[in-house]
Amino acid sequence: MNRFKTLGLAALVAASFIAGQAMAAGGHDTKTPERQSWSFGGPFGTFDRAQLQRGFKVFREVCANCHSANRIAFRNLSQAGGPEFSEAQVKALAAEYKVKDGPGDDGNMFERPGRPADRWPAVYANAEAAKATLGAVPPDLSVIAKARSYSRGFPLFLVDPIIQYQEHGVDYIYSLLALGYDDPKDPNHNSYFPGGRIGMGAPLSDGQVEYTDGTPETVKSYARDVAAYLMWMAEPKLEERKKTGFRVMAFLILFAGLLYFTKKRVWAGAH
Template identity: 50%
Template sequence: MKMKMIQKLSTVAAFATVAMAAAFVSTASVQAAESGPEMEHVDWSFNGPFGTFDRSQLRRGYKVYKEVCASCHSMDLIHFRNLGEPGGPEFSGPEVKALAAEIKVQDGPDQSGDMFERPGEGKDKMPAPYPNPEAAAASLGAAPPDLSLLAKARNGGPDYIHALLTGYKDAPADVAMPAGGHYNPYFAAGSGVIAMPPPLAEGQVDYGDGTPNTVDQMSKDVSAFMMWTAEPKLEQRHRMGFQVMIYLLVLAGILFFATRKVWSDQH
């Protein structure tokens, strides 16, 4: 009975180890590819079971989001305090305070029962460009998606975002383009017709760290930032997964030698 139990535990540990290893082969969460041209698979720093976010890239990506994307897209799940938490851009406390203070937030009521405006604080969400989706649709023709989880909601994740931002081109002759439409073969809808004009242009965002501000670089930076907003605990998950794999490997080894010991004692 004891030997059978050890054998079962050994088998379970072995299968669990293999399953964990397979789960951490890739962290891009790439699902079945949609129809359309093949996307470039960027060598992201956060890929793989030991991947980590590039802090400088996340900071540049936040700058791109703030100066370009935030004029149309919300990011409702991110608070300013998140920008200073471990595993993310890791802005310092004073930097987070300064970034939040750039916005005005309606608060209250005060002692007189009146609402008032105050500078933003770390507890506040990223400001939305429109008060509601209906207002956004009335202004833009369609409500732009919230970007908080977009990197996990689209097949290809950050590869898709990078491909979309760099993939605008002239429409083929057989594609009927509506007024105000733009052609991007990577657009998830499949037709290639997208209402959003090309959001990035060479030199559009002024980087302060000497990084070339090309369209390709800016798109990579904001894609990485959006991957972090979609999975802010990615590095923590990687560490935990690695620890579990080590534990299971050690357990499998102990059970293996215990099984050999039991067999040798019986012969």
């Protein structure tokens, strides 16, 4: 009986291995994203404020020219656990944008300067308008870092749920932006995009965004920083969640210890 179980398990493992290989082959020349180390990874991870602020700069100056991010409001940028800009900075930033409001007393919509409570304004009114100009629909970036995932194939996919590896999305975004455009003859080739051809030309180039803290102004730094920023947008309460998780674990361990000693005491004279 036991032999059969072992055999069955071996067959299952072999089958999933073959399925994994077949899936990888099906994606043509799609590569598996490179795993990066992130400050916010692991059970105690926290965001690097300076990195989020740089990432926001890249997002604002480059990505937001095409992509929307309609789930964040300006004021989120000053909240704890994020880039933590000051309230004055956020107020000034919001005021640089024009926001549609209304209808006013005359029944017409009007434009006014943005306020911290406004959502991040999109350049294109809708997906059709964006497609008409860009040729493809740029997805909203609010939760993209969590929406993109992939199996790292055998054997890592067995370990990922155990080690709670949740940075697939950011690894993918980093690889897509920093490493994927590797065919000089085809500007729409991207080794990490499913299928290998993407409707977005390489959005980043060295020196494009100015950094004031000495971080190198390279495609790789921009890609890392903007990926981290997209992770914060997708999970603004990440730090809180990890803190709570740690407290719960500490409590459970303490509680288990107390139960153990109580049990010992209660049963001490039982035999």
